[in-house]
Each structure stands twice: as C-alpha cells, then as structure tokens.
Amino acid sequence: MERTSLYDFVFFGTSCRYLVDVRAPASYTASGCVGYNIQSVFKFLNENKMKVSMNAARDLYSLSKEFDAKYSEGENEHMTEEDIERVNVAMEVLRPTILAEAEEINAFFAKEKRYNIDLLYDNPADIFGASVFYELPESAQMDFGEGLKCIVLERGTAAAYHLMRGSEATLKQLYLSIVKQKRLAKPMWGPMVSKLEERGVLDDALKGTLENARRGFRNPVAHPDRFYSVDEAQDILGTTTQLVSLIVSHEKYTR
Known part of the structure; x- marks a missing residue:
C-alpha cells in the first residue's frame, strides 16, 4: 500500500481546471503556469497508472513538446492566443476520459481508531x-x-x-x-x-x-x-x- 496526500488529488483537479480555463496572456514557462500544469497532469496520470487517460493525452503531450521548443523563459515565455486555445481544447477533450477512468479506480481511506x-x-x-x-x-x-x-x-x-x-x-x-x-x-x-x-x-x-x-x-x-x-x-x-x-x-x- 502506498501513502498519498489528498493534496495530490486536489492539485490534479486544479491543474485540469486551469488548463481548460486559462486565457491569454499566459506564460508557458513560469512556475504554476501552462507548462507546469501540463506536466502536473502527466505526472499524476503516470503515478496513478491511468493508462487509458495517458493514451488519450497524446495530443496534449504533443503540444507540450512543441511548446517546450517554442517558448523559453524571459521575453519569449508568453503564449499566443491561438496556442492557449489549443491547450484549452486538448484538455477539454481529455477530461471526459479522465473522469470515466477515475470511476473505475478506488481509493481507500483509514477510519479513525482509538489510537492515532x-x-x-x-x-x-x-x-x-x-x-x-x-x-x-x-x-x-x-x-x-x-x-x-x-x-x-x-x-x-x-x-x-x-x-x-x-x-x-x-x-x-x-x-x-x-x-x-x-x-x-x-x-x-x-x-x-x-x-x-x-x-x-x-x-x-x-x-x-x-x-x-x-x-x-x-x-x-x-x-x-x-x-x-x-x-x-x-x-x-x-x-x-x-x-x-x-x-x-x-x-x-x-x-
């Protein structure tokens, strides 16, 4: 059994929502922005072995590779409106697959005991x-x-x-x-x-x-x-x- 903080699940949902809702102007490279949240989504799917969702995320993965090469810290970190819309669409398409696969995965939580x-x-x-x-x-x-x-x-x-x-x-x-x-x-x-x-x-x-x-x-x-x-x-x-x-x-x- 592996211990995982509930924060990881909350943060994953926040990252998904961010990628659906983000609008220009937005940075790709800054901490907590587009690139960071894309990687957070991939990390969670991989660690939780959500293979169906990982496969469905190939469009988002391709975008991340493209944007890794296109945007850099500093003057060239802000994404175009068109690229941000591509991220919005890719994440919106991915969300139903994540939700469907999540319904098949159970998380177990320990009940309170007399001892801590x-x-x-x-x-x-x-x-x-x-x-x-x-x-x-x-x-x-x-x-x-x-x-x-x-x-x-x-x-x-x-x-x-x-x-x-x-x-x-x-x-x-x-x-x-x-x-x-x-x-x-x-x-x-x-x-x-x-x-x-x-x-x-x-x-x-x-x-x-x-x-x-x-x-x-x-x-x-x-x-x-x-x-x-x-x-x-x-x-x-x-x-x-x-x-x-x-x-x-x-x-x-x-x-």
Whole structure:
C-alpha cells in the first residue's frame, strides 16, 4: 500500500481546471503556469497508472513538446492566443476520459481508531514509548509494527496474532536474560512463566499481567477458530503495551 496526500488529488483537479480555463496572456514557462500544469497532469496520470487517460493525452503531450521548443523563459515565455486555445481544447477533450477512468479506480481511506492513525502506521515507538520499544528484541519490534499497521487496515485477527508474537518474543527475552543454564529446548509462554516463578523473579504486577495476557489473548489467538474485530485488537494492544513495559522495566531484563 502506498501513502498519498489528498493534496495530490486536489492539485490534479486544479491543474485540469486551469488548463481548460486559462486565457491569454499566459506564460508557458513560469512556475504554476501552462507548462507546469501540463506536466502536473502527466505526472499524476503516470503515478496513478491511468493508462487509458495517458493514451488519450497524446495530443496534449504533443503540444507540450512543441511548446517546450517554442517558448523559453524571459521575453519569449508568453503564449499566443491561438496556442492557449489549443491547450484549452486538448484538455477539454481529455477530461471526459479522465473522469470515466477515475470511476473505475478506488481509493481507500483509514477510519479513525482509538489510537492515532499516523502513530499506528508509522511510529510504533510512540505507541509503546521509545524507552520501551527500542529495548525490545528486533523480532518483537517488527511484529508490533506489523500489528499496528493491521489495526489501521482493519485486519483485527492479523493484528492480534502479531501482538501475541511480539509479546511472547519479549517474554522470551526476559527468560533468556535470567535463565542462563538448562534452558527450555522450546521456550513457550506457559513453561517460561513457570520457570521464572520458580526463581521468584516475578512481582505480583508482572505475574498478574502475564497470566491475564495468557488467558485473555495469548491462548485464544493461537486457536484457528478464533477471529478478532479491530476493537478487540485495540483492547489487546492496550494490554500488550502494559505487559511489555513491565517486562522491559524488570531489573534483570537485558536486550
């Protein structure tokens, strides 16, 4: 998925309207004038892969090549009335094709969430707190980043799965920080917590949060028949941020 500013769409419409309405005297070369707006139209059509419109724009393209050679900055930048009318006509002919093709292209917009969308999509460290996030294992950082993007994209079950994986990776990092010998062959949530409890290194807050996370979402998320809404995924995110903060703040935790 590619992020595009809504401004680009507004500006494209403005450029099209300008080329239909522009009248003499008008500069071809000055910024914001005829040549600039023709190139803006081509740029938008190309970036958005509007192939039908690009093909229909060949007359406008031919005019731009002709005028690139004919007009230059300074004394020769202003277009003749006849040339401006040719631009008007070319753009007026092109507009119906653009509008028709645009009807076949969909743009998707993220809905508002309980968390800031920009932070969810681009800055997971600001959701978890930078002092916590950058102390997490790299795999956990990646999973949390993907999970937060899934929330933005309305993929609740995928978000829950990534959040669970990231949480388990963080718990494993705490386990490895404390248990140096005779480690579990396959460190899993329950056995790791049991080993840490045996060593008496879990305070009540962390122990309770680990158990709530295990019962509330770690085990259910792993079940193939369980699906999650985006609201449920955001609930899990709240529990996850609390859990990993407690783990990272543990006196024996090392990355």
